[in-house]
Amino acid sequence: MSDLGSDTMRAVMWEGKVREVAVRTVPKPKLRAANDAIVRVTSAGICGSDLHTYRGYFGSANPPWQIGHEAVGIVVEIGGAVTTRKVGDRVIVSFDPDNGHVELKPPTLEDTDIYGFGPDFGDLGGCQAEYIRVPEADGTLIPIPYYPSHEYDYLCAADxxxxxxxxxxxxxxxxxxxxxxxxxxxxxxxxxxxxxxxxxxxxxxxxxxxxxxxxxxxxxxxxxxxxxxxxxxxxxxxxxxxxxxxxxxxxxxxxxxxxxxxxxxxxxxxxxxxxxxxxxxxxxxxxxxxxxxxxxxxxxxxxxxxxxxxxxxxxxxxxxxGFVQPLELAPKLLALIMSGRARPGFVVSSVIGIEEAAEAYRAFDEGKETKVVIKFPWQDEVEGAANGLREL
Known part of the structure; x- marks a missing residue:
């Protein structure tokens, strides 16, 4: 795992080889626009949609790219135009970022920017990584309470x-x-x-x-x-x-x-x-x-x-x-999680470190796993206290 001051990070990569992924050292993302944020990922999910790529059926035309589109984490950097999110916020990253525009018609999948499927889908990077860049951070990031025992419930709300x-x-x-x-x-x-x-x-x-x-x-x-x-x-x-x-x-x-x-x-x-x-x-x-x-x-x-x-x-x-718009459903789904009525994290079958990703993909592909979460071993308690966060 990279240290906080490093310019690089570890990420799961799709490189065009059927039923293979690799964990590589890649450049850490940086702010590109004033409305961007950088999120340090605490948990990322391996989704069934990722298997469409893993099996060689779906994605951008040209590899490699970072894979994954489900993540929760902590905001560590914001651009100057971000007003409703701040450093230290715990957030869900919507896999379908807000584009900053009013939609006059329903979007098609081909017209949608999505994490984890390569440059033809917005070139956003992937969420199975230590850090991700989030465009239109005010609209894209969904705030959640600091509640480690329910982190996987919130992760499920990403998709x-x-x-x-x-x-x-x-x-x-x-x-x-x-x-x-x-x-x-x-x-x-x-x-x-x-x-x-x-x-x-x-x-x-x-x-x-x-x-x-x-x-x-x-x-x-x-x-x-x-x-x-x-x-x-x-x-x-x-x-x-x-x-x-x-x-x-x-x-x-x-x-x-x-x-x-x-x-x-x-x-x-x-x-x-x-x-x-x-x-x-x-x-x-x-x-x-x-x-x-x-x-x-x-x-x-x-x-x-x-x-x-x-x-x-x-x-x-x-x-x-159709396909889901996480930002539209987030209010009702988070209310159900916070009330204790919904516990979507029950599907999680294994929690791994990022270096185990290749084997986890194989097991998931073979039906030996139901849901795998990649957990990043950051010092949540120490840094949470430093940011004034508290567990509910």
């Missing part, structure tokens, strides 16, 4: 908690609804957690990873293992009319019951199990990109998939897709 929550919104979820959630990864588990927080009557979680299904069961969900048999048959035995809402928390890398890649599997299953007049929310990534050095297997993902249109139309279903 996956809000992403799981949004999946329900996209499905037009209402209190009392039954829900089928496809995928028991970090986002699927957050979707299940959110469904219970919002008053779901029943929550089914579908996956083939039994460890993750056990995690879903631990919060009250009904686990459905599609490695055993057709998940739609399993659910329909319990819900003959189908569920009110279904959420695709997997995306384009989904597997069929033979555990083989088949891009339309979850869409077919969701259409089958959703009751007449119900809704399907698609939060999993569907974004085909042509192969390039930064995404060597990009062309393996088809830009179109076969869709069960007759069944969908005849059941009067609706379907919506």
């Amino acid at each position: 996956i908690f809000g992403t799981g929550w949004l999946a329900l919104d996209l499905a037009d979820f209402q209190p009392g609804d039954s829900v089928a959630i496809f995928g028991a990864g970090p986002v699927g588990l957050q979707c299940a957690h959110s469904a219970f927080l919002r008053g779901a009557s029943k929550v089914y979680v579908v996956d083939h990873n039994q460890t993750r299904l056990d995690k879903a069961k631990s919060i009250g969900a009904i686990p459905i293992n599609f490695a055993h048999s057709d998940p739609t048959v399993q659910i329909m035995k319990l819900e003959p009319d189908g569920v009110n809402r279904s959420c695709d928390c997997v995306g384009q890398e989904c597997l069929n019951i033979d555990l083989k890649p088949q891009q339309n599997t979850v869409i077919r299953w969701a259409t089958r199990v959703t009751a007449a007049g119900g809704g399907i929310g698609v939060i999993g990534l569907y974004l085909a990109q042509p192969s390039a050095p930064g995404r060597p297997l990009g062309s393996d993902i088809a830009p179109t998939i076969e869709f069960p249109m007759t069944e969908f139309w005849s059941k009067l279903l609706s379907i919506k897709s």
Whole structure:
């Protein structure tokens, strides 16, 4: 780990080699504009979206770049135009920074600056690093209390908690609804957690990873293992009319019951199990990109998939897709965390140091981890006291 006075830092890098990342010494970021801030990262998450890059399917055209888009930390430097954040503040870094403009239309993913996916997505650097530069700091940084025992809860609010929550919104979820959630990864588990927080009557979680299904069961969900048999048959035995809402928390890398890649599997299953007049929310990534050095297997993902249109139309279903805007959801999600109602950090399965990142990626890719957090061993207590911070 670099010392505070160093001009360099350690960061996790994607270098274009499928299923490989490396930890490198790179220049520490500096302020570029008066509204920038520098954040010293205390915890960073490895996200399922990072695996799309790790597996060679998604990202910028040309590597290398720093990877990662989930972080919490401490503000250590601010530009002269930053007015609402100060040195010493504990913050969540929104993976989608505020751009300082009023949006007149919903942004597309290609038009959005995002940490951790390389120069084609804003060249912001990555959050799996000791320090990150934050543009438009007043609007991008989300203040949090100094609460070390709940740091991982706040870390989840950087992306996956809000992403799981949004999946329900996209499905037009209402209190009392039954829900089928496809995928028991970090986002699927957050979707299940959110469904219970919002008053779901029943929550089914579908996956083939039994460890993750056990995690879903631990919060009250009904686990459905599609490695055993057709998940739609399993659910329909319990819900003959189908569920009110279904959420695709997997995306384009989904597997069929033979555990083989088949891009339309979850869409077919969701259409089958959703009751007449119900809704399907698609939060999993569907974004085909042509192969390039930064995404060597990009062309393996088809830009179109076969869709069960007759069944969908005849059941009067609706379907919506989207990606989360953390800054919009932050007030309600943080209120739930602070009140003790929400504990999204339950998904964390391992906490590592940054030098262990390569092995952690391998384990996550193989389904041996549910959520990995990179913890940076800064002297929080000493420096927190120096900055007048206190634990709540």
